[in-house]
Amino acid sequence: MxxxxxxxxxxxxxxxxxxxxxxxxxxxxxxxxxxxxxxxxxxxxxxxxxxxxxxxxxxxxxxxxxxxxxxxxxxxxxxxxxxxxxxxxxxxxxxxxxxxxxxxxxxxxxxxxxxxxxxxxxxxxxxxxxxxxxxxxxxxxxxxxxxxxxxxxxxxxxxxxxxxxxxxxxxxxxxxxxxxxxxxxxxxxxxxxxxxxxxxxxxxxxxxxxxxxxxxxxxxxxxxxxxxxxxxxxxxxxxxxxxxxxxxxxxxxxxxxxxxxxxxxxxxxxxxxxxxxxxxxxSEVRPFEKAKLRLLNGAHSSLAYIGLGRGLETVADAMADGELARFAERLMREDIAPSITPPPGLDLDRYISDVLARFRNPAIRHLLAQIAWDGSQKLPYRLLDTVREALAAGRSVERLALPIAAWLRFLAGAANEGRTITDPLAAPLLARAGDWRHVLTMREVFGELGSDARFTSAVEAGLAALEAGRLKGVAA
CATH class of the missing domain: 3.40.50.720 (NAD(P)-binding Rossmann-like Domain)
Known part of the structure; x- marks a missing residue:
């Protein structure tokens, strides 16, 4: 040709x-x-x-x-x-x-x-x-x-x-x-x-x-x-x-x-x-940036790690899983949105609805495995900053901790099976993956959160829920 x-x-x-x-x-x-x-x-x-x-x-x-x-x-x-x-x-x-x-x-x-x-x-x-x-x-x-x-x-x-x-x-x-x-x-x-x-x-x-x-x-x-x-x-x-x-x-x-x-x-x-x-x-990009990083990218990473653990392949597959789709929507509306002050003209409820519709686009075959690359670099911006703000405001981090728990299970699975991962910190992450608490001590990823009992307890609860095949916080 x-x-x-x-x-x-x-x-x-x-x-x-x-x-x-x-x-x-x-x-x-x-x-x-x-x-x-x-x-x-x-x-x-x-x-x-x-x-x-x-x-x-x-x-x-x-x-x-x-x-x-x-x-x-x-x-x-x-x-x-x-x-x-x-x-x-x-x-x-x-x-x-x-x-x-x-x-x-x-x-x-x-x-x-x-x-x-x-x-x-x-x-x-x-x-x-x-x-x-x-x-x-x-x-x-x-x-x-x-x-x-x-x-x-x-x-x-x-x-x-x-x-x-x-x-x-x-x-x-x-x-x-x-x-x-x-x-x-x-x-x-x-x-x-x-x-x-x-x-x-x-x-x-x-x-x-x-x-x-x-x-x-x-x-x-x-x-x-x-x-x-x-x-x-x-x-x-x-x-x-x-x-x-x-x-x-x-x-x-x-x-x-x-x-x-x-x-x-x-x-x-x-x-x-x-x-x-x-x-x-x-004049100011940060409000747009924050909404996108936390709502779209944060939800993307959540779907990736939880979805991969459920044997799913693409974002559209994840959104076709009713329980996971409901979890993602509640995460965005109830846990992430409170951390965002929208810029003039941005309706957060409509923005979230639009993002969820984009995730369901049948013409997009966006691999969860691709989104899962470089988790140590992405999660601090996409989810962990939201966790910090929620803790400071006295809000629950139960749902926010679940995708972090799913990432820890993703690491442990790769280590157990002898697989590599695409991440600049692949070697130290995989070396520690057998003990999730050891991963949380990596300050280059978690900063001070690894020693915050409220966060570590939420992660532990999330790991238990995932092990039992449940998504905590999803409405019936």
């Missing part, structure tokens, strides 16, 4: 949308680290819409940990197909990415960062990619950060971490007399821009204090949040794309039709007109 490329766009069927601009005229205004499915389904699609009106906001992708995306997209000129999953499935070819660079070509990465057209450096490198400690600050003991500090002893140094690349690129821009940029984190971290900004300044201060001062004066780190369910690409999607487009696409992407991107209106220079693509610019 013929491969997707600029030369074959004209062969697309009329029902498949394609870039509405001259790709040869696009300038690379954005360098994006982590051009995986999450980014390509959301942010790249928004910039693709913007490019039809303003050709200065093309994307250069940078993949630090794998050549997979580069090897798939570069032969296609950066093109890929996005499937929008709903009652009816729509297909759209995205052209916003010009090329994808890898760590094998550090000179090209640095060249993109110091390019005169670059005004935004964005990122979706997952929670673990920022090398933060449990307190949300840069972890100088992280091997990648330690290696960057050692490498920076040389004037012409090559970083390994994303934060290291930020410091290296901003240092080079300062020395070249170029203006600062906006650094836009789009990962699911609370207060993500502030945390990334503080981490970047901390590393810069340790490497080059002059650059740290320049960053403080010339670079913006706005908070942002992105929301849209993005199942992993599988062979079924590839076959569906090939049938719909008549072309081979090495790495198509799929997501639900719903998408939300909220960006703090704080830019170092020109702000792209992404509102043309439905992006919301707000």
């Amino acid at each position: 013929t491969r997707l490329s600029d030369a074959t766009l004209s062969a697309l069927p009329a029902g498949v949308a394609q870039p509405q601009y001259d790709r040869s005229a696009v300038k690379p205004g954005v360098v994006h680290f982590g051009p995986g499915a999450f980014h390509r389904a959301h942010q790249a699609a928004a910039f693709d819409t913007l490019l039809a009106q303003d050709s200065r906001w093309g994307l250069t992708g940078v993949s630090l940990n794998s050549r997979g995306v580069a090897d798939a997209l570069n032969p296609q000129g950066g093109l890929y197909t996005l499937a929008l999953l709903d009652a009816e499935i729509d297909y759209r070819v995205i052209g916003a990415i010009g090329r994808v660079l890898t760590r094998d070509d550090p000179a090209a990465i640095l060249g993109a960062l110091v390019h005169a057209d670059t005004r935004i450096v964005s990122s979706t490198v997952t929670e673990k990619g920022y090398c933060l400690g449990a307190d949300g600050t840069l972890d100088f003991a992280n091997p990648a950060i330690a290696a960057d500090l050692e490498a920076a002893r040389s004037a012409d140094w090559t970083p390994g971490s994303f934060t290291g690349w930020l410091v290296r690129g901003l240092q080079a821009r300062r020395l070249a007399g170029l203006p600062g940029v906006t650094v836009l984190c789009c990962d699911n971290l609370t207060d993500n821009g502030r945390k990334l900004g503080a981490a970047t300044l901390a590393l810069a201060e340790a490497i080059d204090p002059d650059t740290a001062r320049w960053i403080a004066d010339n670079v913006a780190f706005p908070n942002a949040m992105v929301d849209s369910i993005t199942p992993a690409t599988d062979d079924a999607l590839r076959a569906r794309i090939a049938a719909a487009t008549g072309l081979e696409d090495a790495w198509p992407i799929q997501r639900e039709r719903f998408t939300q991107w909220v960006i703090e209106d704080r830019f170092a220079g020109e702000r792209p007109a992404l509102d043309l693509a439905g992006v919301t610019f707000a």
